[in-house]
């Protein structure tokens with residue numbers, strides 16, 4: 591991953607002193623930070639700026655962090671870290687399966703938070719790539735890494751956000767073979783309790799999205815008895 595490009599973080603937090611302290615701390619860690627004080631403002635900023643990661647407070651006035659996360663997830667697989675006030679809230683919110691990538695519980699140190707942010711960015715494959723790599727051709731499709739879209743003959747092919755994250759991860763690690771367990775760990779997260787079959791289902795969807803002949807994939811190959819690899823031919 592390229593370190594010279596700054597990951598852009600959208601911070602949605604209504605408590606101003608906390609928001610400003612976090613923005614300062616994350617800026618000092620090398621992130622570019624945009625701030626929003628309400629859920630609605632956060633959503634508007636998200637749509638206008640397409641940040642690399644959203645740091646989202648759970649308890650927000652009017653529109654809660656849960657609603658904001660749901661709205662984001664209708665059309666984006668951008669990494670989201672939810673900020674909760676109590677560990678019990680984290681359990682409850684995680685149980686709702688909102689599609690957040692990680693959760694942090696107040697209080698937390700800025701060092702811990704930036705480590706979590708970096709881990710989530712790495713896992714999602716959403717760390718900004720060199721500009722030439724923002725649009726990559728894989729199989730029959732063009733992958734718009736910045737817009738998180740798959741294009742085929744100029745038309746958007748819809749896949750689930752996790753499928754896109756899986757594809758982005760494999761693009762970032764092209765030529766490396768991963769087991770299903772490794773992909774679950776790297777893409778879904780260390781605490782994901784699902785089955786390795788989940789990987790197969792998403793891989794199947796990706797093959798249909800990008801391969802000329804999904805049954806005989808050229809790019810998204812199965813490595814027998816091991817797992818999967820993305821091969822780039824161009």
Ligand code: CA
Nearest residue numbers: 604647649650
């Ligand atoms: Ca709050």
